[in-house]
Amino acid sequence: MSGAGNLWAILTTPIIRQNPVTLQILGICSALAVTTSLDTALTLAISLTLVVVVSAGIVSVIRRHIPNAIRLIVQIIIVASLVIVVDQVLQAYFFELSQRLSVFVSLIATNCIVLGRTESFARSNPPVPAMVDALGSGLGYGLVLVLVGACRELFGTGRLLGWQVLPLADQGGWFTPLSLMLLAPSAFFLLGGLVWMVRSIWSEQAEAPDFPPHATGEDR
Amino acid sequence: MADLNPLSLWRRFLATPNDSRVKTLVVAFLVSAVCAIAVTGATVWLRPIQAQNRAVEQQAKLEALISAVPGMSELIEDAGGEALTTVVIDLDDGAASPSVTPETLEAALADPSNWTTLAAGDDIAGIGNRPNYAQIYLLRNGDKVSLAILPVAGTGYGGRIQALLALRGDMRTLAGIAITEQSETPGLGARISEPLWQRSFAGKQLSDDTGAQRFAVARGPGRTEYEVDGITGATRTSNAITQMIRFWTGPNGYGPLMAAIRRGDF
Numbered sequence: 001m002s003g004a005g006n007l008w009a010i011l012t013t014p015i016i017r018q019n020p021v022t023l024q025i026l027g028i029c030s031a032l033a034v035t036t037s038l039d040t041a042l043t044l045a046i047s048l049t050l051v052v053v054v055s056a057g058i059v060s061v062i063r064r065h066i067p068n069a070i071r072l073i074v075q076i077i078i079v080a081s082l083v084i085v086v087d088q089v090l091q092a093y094f095f096e097l098s099q100r101l102s103v104f105v106s107l108i109a110t111n112c113i114v115l116g117r118t119e120s121f122a123r124s125n126p127p128v129p130a131m132v133d134a135l136g137s138g139l140g141y142g143l144v145l146v147l148v149g150a151c152r153e154l155f156g157t158g159r160l161l162g163w164q165v166l167p168l169a170d171q172g173g174w175f176t177p178l179s180l181m182l183l184a185p186s187a188f189f190l191l192g193g194l195v196w197m198v199r200s201i202w203s204e205q206a207e208a209p210d211f212p213p214h215a216t217g218e219d220r
Numbered sequence: 221m222a223d224l225n226p227l228s229l230w231r232r233f234l235a236t237p238n239d240s241r242v243k244t245l246v247v248a249f250l251v252s253a254v255c256a257i258a259v260t261g262a263t264v265w266l267r268p269i270q271a272q273n274r275a276v277e278q279q280a281k282l283e284a285l286i287s288a289v290p291g292m293s294e295l296i297e298d299a300g301g302e303a304l305t306t307v308v309i310d311l312d313d314g315a316a317s318p319s320v321t322p323e324t325l326e327a328a329l330a331d332p333s334n335w336t337t338l339a340a341g342d343d344i345a346g347i348g349n350r351p352n353y354a355q356i357y358l359l360r361n362g363d364k365v366s367l368a369i370l371p372v373a374g375t376g377y378g379g380r381i382q383a384l385l386a387l388r389g390d391m392r393t394l395a396g397i398a399i400t401e402q403s404e405t406p407g408l409g410a411r412i413s414e415p416l417w418q419r420s421f422a423g424k425q426l427s428d429d430t431g432a433q434r435f436a437v438a439r440g441p442g443r444t445e446y447e448v449d450g451i452t453g454a455t456r457t458s459n460a461i462t463q464m465i466r467f468w469t470g471p472n473g474y475g476p477l478m479a480a481i482r483r484g485d486f
Contacts, residue, residue: 033406062251065234067244074251081255085262092266095273102406103378184407 007132014136021144021191022198023205026112030104031145032187038161041149042142043097047086047105049138052114055079056122056134063123075118076109083109113137148190156181281398282357282369282384304369305358312336312352314476315485320353328353338472345467346375346460356477358486365389365481370474371400374464377456379403381412381464387426391478394435397421409457420448426469433470436462 020026027048034044055078059066066074087105090098098105108114117137122130153159158166158175167173180186199206236243286304308325310317320328328334329351337349357369366389373382382401387394397418404410411417425445426435434446437458442448450458467473480486 062247065238065243065247067238067240067247069239070244070248074247077251077255081259084259088262088266088270092269092273095270095277099277102403102410 007129010129010133011136011139014133014140015143016140016198017202017205019140019144019198020113020116020137021141022195024116025195026116027141028191030107030111031141031148031191032184034101034104035145035149035152035187036156036182037100037153038146038149039097040100041145043090043094044101044104044108045138045142045145047090048108048111048113049135049142051079051082051086051108052117052134052138053131055082055114056118056130057127059118060122060125060127060130063125066123071123072115072119075115075123079114079118080109113141144191144194147194148187151190152181152186156186278400281400284398286369286386305360306355307358308353308355309477310352311350311354311474312476314474314478314480317353322355325353325355342472343467344463344470345373346463347373347380347467350472354474356474361389364484365486367395368478368481370468370477372464372468372473374460374467376402376404376412376460377409377454378405381457381460383464385465385468387469387478389481391482392426394421394424394426404454404457409451409454411451411454412457412461417449417451424448426465433466435465435469 014020018024021028021031030044030048034040055075058078059075062074083106086108087098090101090105117130117134121133125133150160153161154165155178157177158164158168158173166175169176178186233243233246238244306322308317308320308322309315310320334352335349336352338347354371356371358365359367359369368387368389368391370385370387371382372385373380375381380401380403381399384398384400385394386396386398399413399418402410402413404412420442423445424435424442424447426433428434428446434444436447438447438450439455439458440450440452442450469475469478477486
């Protein structure tokens with residue numbers, strides 16, 4: 001661990017090159033569910049980033065004293081408690097948003113990204129790199145959520161964060177909303193397209209096929 | 221000589237090997253205790269704000285429900301805008317409660333003796349026990365009740381469902397429904413909170429001429445005057461709504477009250 005350059009690398013690696021959603025395909029359940037609009041996507045991204053950074057910090061501080069036998073339990077308790085606190089705060093101060101996010105805030109506790117970062121990185125690194133790494137993962141997740149959420153809200157309703165960006169046809173404009181964008185499948189399409197795009201640009205991310213395509217075995 | 225300085229005891233504890241049983245137990249206990257305090261603190265501290273949010277939302281939904289019922293705003297205007305009266309009723313008597321007022325209702329419901337445990341056969345809505353008092357809203361036209369808004373609750377697929385049910389003065393015709401709280405599956409059961417679906421309740425009949433309960437959320441499109449369209453992929457939620465409405469408009473719910481209103485006692 002030497003200096004700021006290293007921290008910068010820890011921070012930026014998970015944003016694109018090791019993005020938890022597009023490379024590791026982690027946490028896509030919530031990524032699909034909350035991205036119908038940009039504000040829910042942003043809220044969940046911020047909540048997750050907060051939870052993952054704070055839990056990585058705490059786990060990292062007590063890392064030398066977590067008995068190996070119960071380390072997952074300890075991590076989950078810390079993560080789950082933080083999630084409940086975040087959920088309660090959202091319900092108190094952002095009531096309408098929290099109604100729309102419904103269970104997905106509480107489901108941060110089961111998001112693989114959080115436990116993945118605490119287990120694989122925070123448990124064996126000092127607090128500052130651990131929190132920077134967690135911040136990078138949170139931002140990487142948030143970036144995908146925001147991209148998909150912005151696409152879906154823009155093309156599904158013609159709005160961004162509630163502002164009418166594209167004038168709707170039924171209000172005298174030219175844009176006809178694609179209602180498919182508001183349904184769950186569109187998130188799959190967008191995410192699939194995004195993964196394809198990322199892996200075409202950074203081709204080292206593409207996985208080798210699990211099974212080679214069948215040879216037809218016939219000469220014609 | 222035993223060193224009882226807490227700081228050095230703490231250091232000694234931290235120095236014990238991680239795998240020792242004592243350390244495992246103590247670490248588990250400490251982590252749980254700190255987390256419990258954090259969670260409890262957040263919940264207790266933020267509860268008043270959350271309760272206020274919910275009350276505001278309930279009020280907004282009540283207003284939305286009233287404005288969605290066709291002809292409602294005209295009725296209220298005719299009556300001078302103050303037509304909606306709030307009454308706490310005793311569910312068993314079907315009459316206004318002499319002792320409990322809207323202000324004291326919350327305190328009364330905190331007392332377990334004001335709840336009735338339902339027998340398994342009666343508990344079709346799956347709520348376990350039922351309050352003896354409920355706050356309802358009545359709209360009068362002359363001295364007849366023209367609309368009653370009744371809070372109802374049931375158990376859906378994902379948890380508790382709460383709603384406000386609006387009944388016309390004949391106590392057989394539904395005027396509307398507003399789901400005020402639900403935690404059903406997003407995209408499937410949660411569609412019960414869509415206004416379009418809720419609007420389909422208006423004009424449906426609860427029971428036939430013999431008084432038998434006929435209202436149901438259909439499987440697929442509703443075909444009779446007693447059925448509203450079912451929600452595809454949410455059979456359990458649809459059934460829960462059917463059972464909830466049947467329970468609350470039945471003898472263990474608002475049945476006595478509805479009979480009293482029909483007789484003109486209210």
